[in-house]
Amino acid sequence: MNDLKQIAKTIRRDIIEMIYAAGSGHPGGSLSLADIFAVLYFGQMRHDPKDPAMPDRDRLILSKGHAAPVLYSALARSGYFDPEYLKTLRKTDSFLEGHPAMKTHGVEVGTGSLGQGLSVGCGLALSFKKRKTLQKVFVILGDGELQEGQNWEAFMFAGHNRLNNLIAVIDLNDLQIDGKVTEVNSIEPVADKIRAFNWNFMVIDGHDIPQIKTAFEKAAASDKPFAVIAKTVKGKGVSFMENRAEWHGKALNKEDYEKAMAELL
Amino acid sequence: MNGHDKIANRFGYSDALLDLIAEDNNVIVLDADLAKSTTTSRIKDKFHNNFIDVGIAEQNLVGIAAGLALNGHIPFASTYAAFIAGRAFDQIRTTVCYSNLNVKLAGMHTGITVGADGPTHQMLEDIALMRVLPNMVILNPCDANEAYNATLAAYKHKGPVYIRFVREATPVLTSREDEFIIGKAKVVRQGKDITVVTSGQILAIVLDSAGMLEKEGYDIEVINVHTIKPLDVKCLSESVKKTGKLLIVDEHQIHGGLGTAVFEALTLENVHYKAGIIAVNDTFLTSGPHDELLEKYGFSVEAISEKVKSFFLYHTL
Incomplete structure (x- = not known):
């Protein structure tokens, strides 16, 4: 458990380092996912960093592609590539694009235009069912992202087809670029909506590692597709970023960087 | 076959799919509530497990096809061209073409001859939309036999392919024995x-x-x-x-x-x-x-x- 906490902290430090080095990027929605990614890539998911194309691996789709830094850090720290490369984020000729792309080992599909990942997850889950394998698909969604209508086409399809190998993680930090999700165009009551689409779900504190683990255990035993509704804090771990919409897509200056890294010791 | 026979070229599509599935169980045919019109209902009737109807949800249609392709299935997503090339353009661009996924898209009822349905269904912009996408191949068969051959060629090609079809029966000009090579006029x-x-x-x-x-x-x-x-x-x-x-x-x-x-x-x-x-x-x-x-x-x-x-x-x- 302490290990996972430590890993989450390392991921947060990487996020800050990467975005500072890049001079642009999305710290807020990356930091809110650090604990969940620590659990997924260090124990929960079946995968092999030395064999990114392992046929029977679980798949993760980062539908909220702007949180690429949290994914890249989890991939690097679990062994897909040397963490030294993280500093090349968003640089010309780097394999670390601003949003996830197939050129990075461990990225399953390119994402960045919001609302598309859950449909791809449905296709993968269906493909696993057809091949009668026990693989799972994890799709990471933002809460603001649920304003995209395509998600609800996918929720409906997955519920109708009982894709119980599909797990959606909703990063419920209640912030999007223009402000609070509940004020811009509320998605609440999100749990009721998801239940109405014939999914099971669990609402958790997305920064509490035991709760995250429990949610994935419940998901594994579910007879329906499963949503982990993770209440999170945008910018979690860096006091001056926490719950601040302006840190959705803003780079850090030197002073911000030093302050943030001091808090993440 | 000769110029006196008339068949809608979409039947060449489903003929080819039936032959492909008989040989390769990886082929999955998807439709968005137009299976009768697109003729994919013929696949549903004969190979139920290789057919998925996603309902009236074209963006999801393309995304599901992408997911299937990511695990080695070969999806043929079929619906009216107006709805797949138009409504699902961003899904085709950002999910399918950017990741160069092995997804086949069938745009049915293209052009003027959707007839009485009018401008909402007359897809006259799909070539323009699909042509600008990197990795995309566009096939526009002239008759039912060329449609058959185009569908087989799309199956063999690795990467996204968009095939255009029309609603009306048209003269049969070519033979299934004719050579069909992608990129060769x-x-x-x-x-x-x-x-x-x-x-x-x-x-x-x-x-x-x-x-x-x-x-x-x-x-x-x-x-x-x-x-x-x-x-x-x-x-x-x-x-x-x-x-x-x-x-x-x-x-x-x-x-x-x-x-x-x-x-x-x-x-x-x-x-x-x-x-x-x-x-x-x-x-x-x-x-x-x-x-x-x-x-x-x-x-x-x-x-x-x-x-x-x-x-x-x-x-x-």
Whole structure:
């Protein structure tokens, strides 16, 4: 458990380092996912960093592609590539694009235009069912992202087809670029909506590692597709970023960087 | 098969899918509540496990196809062209083409001849939309047999392919035994006076027109560009170098369609020629019976013949 906490902290430090080095990027929605990614890539998911194309691996789709830094850090720290490369984020000729792309080992599909990942997850889950394998698909969604209508086409399809190998993680930090999700165009009551689409779900504190683990255990035993509704804090771990919409897509200056890294010791 | 038989080319699509699935269980056919129209209901009836109806949800249709392709299935996503190329454009661009996924897209009921359904369903912009996407291949078969061959070729090709079909029964001009190579255009009639370039169902009308013009002393070369992307620039350029005259007949908006593709390509080829185009002139059309619409908007034997003749007004044959 302490290990996972430590890993989450390392991921947060990487996020800050990467975005500072890049001079642009999305710290807020990356930091809110650090604990969940620590659990997924260090124990929960079946995968092999030395064999990114392992046929029977679980798949993760980062539908909220702007949180690429949290994914890249989890991939690097679990062994897909040397963490030294993280500093090349968003640089010309780097394999670390601003949003996830197939050129990075461990990225399953390119994402960045919001609302598309859950449909791809449905296709993968269906493909696993057809091949009668026990693989799972994890799709990471933002809460603001649920304003995209395509998600609800996918929720409906997955519920109708009982894709119980599909797990959606909703990063419920209640912030999007223009402000609070509940004020811009509320998605609440999100749990009721998801239940109405014939999914099971669990609402958790997305920064509490035991709760995250429990949610994935419940998901594994579910007879329906499963949503982990993770209440999170945008910018979690860096006091001056926490719950601040302006840190959705803003780079850090030197002073911000030093302050943030001091808090993440 | 000969020019007297008429079959809608979408049946060539489902014929090919039935043959493919019999050989390869990885082929999955998807539809969005139009399985009767697209003819994929034939797959549903015979190979239930290889068929998925996602309902009226085209964005999800393309995303699900992408997910299937990521695990080695070969999805053929089928619905009206207006809804797949139009409504799901961003899904095709960002999920399918950016990741270069092995997804096949069938755009049905393209062009003018959706007939009475009117402008909402007359897809005249799909070539323009699909053509600008990196990694995308575009096939526009002229009849049911070429549609069959195009579908087999799409299956063999690794990467995204968009295939266009039409609703109406059209003359059968080709045979299933004919060679079909993606990116290789076909000179279907040799001539020395003018090159007429077309694809899809309009080929039959162009050939009739060429036959009529022959009686008046014009020697027409007709090229069937069944692959709009990648374009067979060599074939086009050689023909136009020979004839010096080029007429494009394209059942699509004038902007961004076959004409744009051919003119763009020839610009870089240092070919000098006199050019003309028959296409839909930047407008939405109307409802109506398909033969009347073809006539009204210039896709008739007479209109094509007249346009060809206009090239020769100041020349002696």
